[in-house]
Amino acid sequence: MDKQTLETYDRLTDKYFNRQEVFNHSYLSEINFLLKDLVQPSVLDIGTGSGKFVELLQGQGYQAVGIEPSGQMLEIVSERFPDRAKNLKAGSLPQLPKFENTFDLITAMAVIPHIPRSELFLSFLRIKENLKTNGYFIFSLPDSRTDLDFNSRDKDGRLQIIYSKNEIYIILEQLGFYLDKELILQDEEGRGWKWSVSIMKLSHSQALPLDRIDSILNRERKTATYKPALLRALCDIALENQNLVTYESEMVLIPLRLIAEKWVVYFWNLFSAPVFLPQVSSELLEKPSALRKTFSLLQSKLLTLDDFLDQQALLRSGKLIDLDLQKQMNLYIQQWEQTIVKGPIKYSSEGNLFQYLPKQQVISLPVSIWREFVLLESWIRDAVILRWAEEMERISRFTIRTGQAIDYLMMGQKVERKQGMLRELYLKKTSLLCVWTGKSLHPQNLDIDHAIPYTYWKNNYLWNLFPADATFNRKKRDHVPSSKFLRNRENAIRENWAYLAHLRPNQFDFEIRNFLGKYYEPNHWAGTLFSMFEEAAETIASRRGASRWNGD
Numbered sequence: 274m275d276k277q278t279l280e281t282y283d284r285l286t287d288k289y290f291n292r293q294e295v296f297n298h299s300y301l302s303e304i305n306f307l308l309k310d311l312v313q314p315s316v317l318d319i320g321t322g323s324g325k326f327v328e329l330l331q332g333q334g335y336q337a338v339g340i341e342p343s344g345q346m347l348e349i350v351s352e353r354f355p356d357r358a359k360n361l362k363a364g365s366l367p368q369l370p371k372f373e374n375t376f377d378l379i380t381a382m383a384v385i386p387h388i389p390r391s392e393l394f395l396s397f398l399r400i401k402e403n404l405k406t407n408g409y410f411i412f413s414l415p416d417s418r419t420d421l422d423f424n425s426r427d428k429d430g431r432l433q434i435i436y437s438k439n440e441i442y443i444i445l446e447q448l449g450f451y452l453d454k455e456l457i458l459q460d461e462e463g464r465g466w467k468w469s470v471s472i473m474k475l476s477h478s479q480a481l482p483l484d485r486i487d488s489i490l491n492r493e494r495k496t497a498t499y500k501p502a503l504l505r506a507l508c509d510i511a512l513e514n515q516n517l518v519t520y521e522s523e524m525v526l527i528p529l530r531l532i533a534e535k536w537v538v539y540f541w542n543l544f545s546a547p548v549f550l551p552q553v554s555s556e557l558l559e560k561p562s563a564l565r566k567t568f569s570l571l572q573s574k575l576l577t578l579d580d581f582l583d584q585q586a587l588l589r590s591g592k593l594i595d596l597d598l599q600k601q602m603n604l605y606i607q608q609w610e611q612t613i614v615k616g617p618i619k620y621s622s623e624g625n626l627f628q629y630l631p632k633q634q635v636i637s638l639p640v641s642i643w644r645e646f647v648l649l650e651s652w653i654r655d656a657v658i659l660r661w662a663e664e665m666e667r668i669s670r671f672t673i674r675t676g677q678a679i680d681y682l683m684m685g686q687k688v689e690r691k692q693g694m695l696r697e698l699y700l701k702k703t704s705l706l707c708v709w710t711g712k713s714l715h716p717q718n719l720d721i722d723h724a725i726p727y728t729y730w731k732n733n734y735l736w737n738l739f740p741a742d743a744t745f746n747r748k749k750r751d752h753v754p755s756s757k758f759l760r761n762r763e764n765a766i767r768e769n770w771a772y773l774a775h776l777r778p779n780q781f782d783f784e785i786r787n788f789l790g791k792y793y794e795p796n797h798w799a800g801t802l803f804s805m806f807e808e809a810a811e812t813i814a815s816r817r818g819a820s821r822w823n824g825d
């Protein structure tokens with residue numbers, strides 16, 4: 274929980290105690306309906322305040338307990354309502370106290386806005402761990418606030434982040450929840466905004482419709498491979514760059530430049546292949562497209578995709594000195610942006626699915642469609658790559674076979690090159706230790722480990738590569754580190770990040786900006802990066818069914 278918010282509750286305890294005593298819990302009837310078939314249902318109320326709600330639940334036959342972070346609040350409850358205090362404990366998100374059993378229902382009313390983004394996923398993970406399968410999680414969010422300062426704080430100093438409910442839903446759905454019901458309630462104090470009360474059910478059997486994506490992929494007319502390229506980019510952004518995405522009402526906004534940069538990676542190996550791989554029906558070897566011409570000029574300076582990606586970090590940071598190279602790189606990316614807008618954005622679903630917003634330089638699509646990419650990106654990507662390869666076979670008039678095309682589509686960065694560079698950097702470090710065991714390392718036992726395995730995420734970022742003992746690394750293999758294990762090794766992980774950020778500042782900064790997106794803060798990135806790193810490991814392991822690794 275946000276420290277300043279807790280200090281506010283301790284400082285103004287009487288004020289908030291009295292407010293909660295007169296609060297009308299109008300959603301209680303919904304809870305009674307949800308739990309009507311259970312005998313003595315168990316309920317946990319997070320951020321219970323004065324504990325009045327817990328007392329109401331106890332009066333209706335529920336086994337209810339509450340947790341409250343404010344020590345001052347708990348003292349007042351003990352003084353005024355000693356019987357009520359017996360069912361309250363000290364605690365807050367994400368560090369919940371230990372309970373003997375899981376709960377049928379967990380509530381967190383007006384609590385989530387107090388949670389910093391870096392603690393959000395872990396908070397929901399803790400809720401899931403304390404909730405029974407088919408149990409319910411109920412929370413409330415304001416639709417807006419007119420009383421907040423630039424740092425999202427109210428006049429008392431409490432953190433009040435205006436999270437999009439759709440962003441919260443997607444995080445929860447990655448953990449196995451789905452939306453059961455949503456209520457809209459007026460603010461009881463008449464402050465001018467409404468509250469969305471969401472009822473989420475924990476289930477692992479949900480299925481999502483993919484008809485519109487399937488239509489684009491398999492049933493719509495195609496004259497180029499650009500529709501599969503767009504869908505693949507959305508899959509990769511859903512996995513790698515969710516924090517660069519903006520939620521606006523029922524739409525999701527994705528930077529056009531980000532999609533274009535994904536396309537540069539996809540098409541680099543296709544354009545540089547020793548065989549001609551046409552991407553448009555009208556494309557001929559003797560009559561190259563404008564894109565291929567610009568690519569040839571760029572390739573004369575940057576021989577490989579890795580060279581381009583190295584320079585891209587400098588280009589983004591404004592530190593690329595070669596002005597001619599700057600011009601060529603910008604031109605190439607801009608040509609892809611125009612191709613994306615005039616091609617798949619305009620013609621997919623007859624122009625009714627994606628929209629280009631030129632003032633913001635973003636592509637918009639419905640949240641309902643974006644949710645499909647977030648939850649099922651690995652399955653969609655496999656289907657997209659196969660369909661793209663089949664299109665290349667068709668466009669080439671069968672001179673290129675599907676299997677051959679797949680080989681080129683799957684090419685990316687050379688993993689060994691990045692690992693070799695990291696090996697050289699780490700061997701310069703005094704007192705080099707294995708990030709996972711703390712064991713001393715030397716040239717003979719040093720491995721460079723992808724913490725989140727490359728098998729599950731083609732992530733070659735510096736912040737995912739660590740020095741590891743070779744013997745231990747062979748045991749780890751393709752296991753994903755568990756949340757508990759990562760937290761145990763947090764200091765070592767952060768120490769390695771600091772080392773790389775110092776030696777490769779431009780590249781490291783570029784890569785964490787691409788990952789953290791709107792949550793990036795130049796002077797306070799380490800805590801947020803660790804939280805997002807832990808979140809990524811957990812969601813990828815969950816989606817892919819990967820084994821967790823506890824260092825055993």
